[in-house]
Amino acid sequence: QVQVVESGGGLVQSGGSLRLSCAASGSISSINDMGWYRQVPGKQRELVATISRGGMTNYLESVKGRFTCSRDNAKSTMFLHMNGLKPEDTAVYYCYADYYIYKDTGDVAGKAWGQGTQVTVSS
Numbered sequence: 001q002v003q004v005v006e007s008g009g010g011l012v013q014s015g016g017s018l019r020l021s022c023a024a025s026g027s028i029s030s031i032n033d034m035g036w037y038r039q040v041p042g043k044q045r046e047l048v049a050t051i052s053r054g055g056m057t058n059y060l061e062s063v064k065g066r067f068t069c070s071r072d073n074a075k076s077t078m079f080l081h082m083n084g085l086k087p088e089d090t091a092v093y094y095c096y097a098d099y100y101i102y103k104d105t106g107d108v109a110g111k112a113w114g115q116g117t118q119v120t121v122s123s
Contacts, residue, residue, distance in 0.1 A: 002026035002112040006095050009117030012085055020080040022095030029102040034071055034078045038091035085121045092116040
């Protein structure tokens with residue numbers, strides 16, 4: 001079984017910073033892409049950032065220059081450093097990990113999701 005756990009959300013004033021963490025665990029042989037989504041009730045989910053195993057990143061246009069995604073492959077952990085936070089960044093942030101489990105009976109690929117962490121930015 002594969003688990004993904006986020007941490008680091010909270011309440012911050014506009015212009016402040018937060019760092020989200022995402023840790024994957026379980027019988028994982030390899031993790032490929034990891035990323036962050038965010039969702040506000042009543043609105044469509046947004047893909048905020050992705051990072052490949054090699055460290056290549058992509059960002060939602062509205063967070064470019066403010067958010068930085070990084071990862072530690074040895075620890076199966078990903079981070080989202082959020083600076084210059086704005087009230088419109090308020091959302092529940094979810095991380096995911098695209099994993100592989102190598103088995104003699106056949107490899108298994110899947111996507112594991114975290115439970116979400118609330119980020120609230122006050123004006």
